[in-house]
Amino acid sequence: MVSTETKAEMEEYLGRVPSWIDGLPEPAADHSWRIVRDFELGETELEQREKALIGLGAAAALQCPYCVRFHKAEAKLEEATDEQVSEAVGIASGVRYFSTVLHGAEIGHEEFAAETEEMIDHVRNQQAAPSDDD
Incomplete structure (x- = not known):
């Protein structure tokens, strides 16, 4: 109570x-x-709309109809567009999909962590590289 x-x-x-x-x-x-x-x-470091979209994505991945309904309504209240709502659910579905693949293939966590670090370094270097648009 x-x-x-x-x-x-x-x-x-x-x-x-x-x-x-x-x-x-x-x-x-x-x-x-x-x-x-x-x-x-x-009030936290995230905006209310961001938190609502994260909540919606997590709820969709967990397949909780109660939380989906609440967080979708919350996102709309915070002026999230239909496209943003759809994208939040799409990202959650991708995370769930690839989590299933990684677990099913029994990819080693240390190997995955090292690969992730390499990829992030590569992307960071690409972003820092001067553009050839000149």
């Missing part, structure tokens, strides 16, 4: 107390709201 103070906060922020809060054990209820309030809805 969530505390009376937390219920009041939720009603102020969201206009109601969401039903999912009742699914939490009492020791976690207030704490869970603070995570949402301070991290997901609060």
Whole structure:
């Protein structure tokens, strides 16, 4: 059960107390709201639209219809375009796809880390190279 103070906060922020809060054990209820309030809805290094799109991508990859609905609505509230919403889901699907490939092929983590470092160095060098447009 969530505390009376937390219920009041939720009603102020969201206009109601969401039903999912009742699914939490009492020791976690207030704490869970603070995570949402301070991290997901609060001011952080990421803009609200970015956080909503990340949340949507993660929700889509996890295949959680509840979180997809919430984060998609949140992204639209933050003026994300249909193209940005689609791209967030597309990126999440790519991450899930390639994660499946990497795990199924049992690619060594150290090997992958070394390859990634080489590729990042290459791209960084390409970006720093003078353009031949002159």
